Amino acid sequence: MVERASVIASAQRARGLDTEGSIRARLRGILPLAGPVILSSLTEVEERSLALEVRAFGRPGRRQLLWRLPDSTAQLVARAFMVLGLAATILLRLTGTFPRLP
């Protein structure tokens, strides 16, 4: 996005847009600088989404991912404890028991 904005700025400066002059001059540059960023992003989004549809990104259902992160029982248990611990902390906090504010 930054690279795109910089190319756009170069193209408009090459057409005489003054980016180094007075505040008024620079304000006049907002549309020529921001416009193409938005417009070209929109066309690009359309192209991108078509390309994604073609590769079935919109298909419902589970995927069998190439990489499976190793997940042991120990990690599963640890996660369960963390969730329970969080729930307990919230409950205790709500009932005013813990922590005690001075």
Place this chain on the structure above:
Amino acid sequence: MLELRGVSYRYAGYAKPVLHEVDLRLADGEIVGLIGPNEGGKSTLCLVASGLAPASIGGQLTGTLTIDGTPAAGLKTHELAERVVVGFQNPNTQRSGIAATVFEEIALGPMNLGLPVPETVARTREAVGRLRLDHLVERDPQRLSGGQAQLVAIASLLAMRPRHIILDEPTAQLDPEGTKLVGEALRALATTGTSLLIAEHKTDLLDGLCHRVIAVDGGRIVLDGPTDTVLGDPRLEGELGVEPPSRVRLARAAEDAGVDPQLVAAALR
């Protein structure tokens, strides 16, 4: 077989149709070239033949698109994707952006189809092998040349094992090196038994590759026949604004100058 019958198409929000009464048949394994002036309907025809128009972009289609016996009308885009896929000219917008390596990028399509991992890997390896991308599989998809990126995009389509592949001007934004790479990929694709519809300005690429060539202008099919016949048609340069292949141009220029075209043809070989 992919068949368009009496198809007219109007983009959403536009008053006038851009395609008029188009009949087109793409038989299994056939390789067909698509030529015509810019804004004459080539790209629209590619979108319509893939079903993306109207399934994805809306608009109004009259007539029928039938893919391998199934009417495309009811199909969702992912169902269409299992049968026919389309590649575009910009190599950068076809990159998913979520794959760390070229291998994973190519694997995304089959993966999205819900295939088991061994099948996904097999199809990916096959596409990589066909298009001779082995030396690129570990690379970051963001760091490829235009031609290489386009090759990866084509491999990503091939990995889905569609019956039909449509390519809309795959070399339009590439330099001569990239064009050469894609030309080789097209010849490799031609050996897979997939039917191909390739829209191109560079008629040299289509010459020697396609069985048939179709010319589209003003949203209508104006020529449809064997490659040599169509690419040798005098209307190409004039009315259609299409540059004939080099051998045709040189032969014609030779004739015009009163020189035996065979002399030039011999030197071309």
Place this chain on the structure above:
Amino acid sequence: MIETQSLVHVYEGGTRAVDGVTLTIERGEAVAIIGQNGSGKSTLVRHLNGLLRPTEGRIVIDGVDAATRRVAQLAATVGLAFQDPDRQIFAGRVRNEVSFGPRNLGLVEPELSKAVDEALRATGLDGDADTNPYDLGYSRRKLLALASILAMRTPVVVLDEPTTGQDARGVALVEAIVASLRDERRTTIAISHDMRFVAQTFDRVIVMRAGRVVLDGSPAEVFDEPNWPTLASTYLEPPLPARVGARMGLGCTPTEASLVAALAARSAR
């Protein structure tokens, strides 16, 4: 007149994109700069309007050191048409887009409309003056970007890949524009990888490799057989007629017209 004196440009990060280029381009010349991606072509031309400043060396335009002028000032002398039209189009109407540049340069009515109308006619867009640029296809938007530079009436016009993505009609328009710029004694400098376009349209070809100029002459000189190894080293191929002519022992015939003329001359003997 444009003069570069031992021009060097090193980007942040150390890439020496231009490595000592000394060139003189006279008023009214039509020059093509060719070379692989990364050869320094784009970097070089961006010094012409001050978008880039030399790391070492100087660039002098009509006797004035470019370093003493701001980009907006140099834009009155050097118009640079970028490759991607979508990186500059912002107006809702073709006419307004084209008048942006000349207006910045201080052109007022009635000269302003004259300049805009001329540019629209030259690029075949006169019928679309009130059309929204995004209702035009990509190749016509490219012509629009070109029109918006032409309307600035600069003595020097720089074109970055003007024929990429164009159909035969678009290429013919660009060729006609370069010819008329030459007639008006305006200087044209184009970056292109279309060898046929280069050989047919330009008087002078500059070949760059790794930031340096490796060949500089007329198309017939540059594409002559002794230079083929140099061209190959920069992944460039001479245009087909040059290869055919060489194979037939006709000397250097970089264009179809010259090849055919040489053949006709030989068979006349």
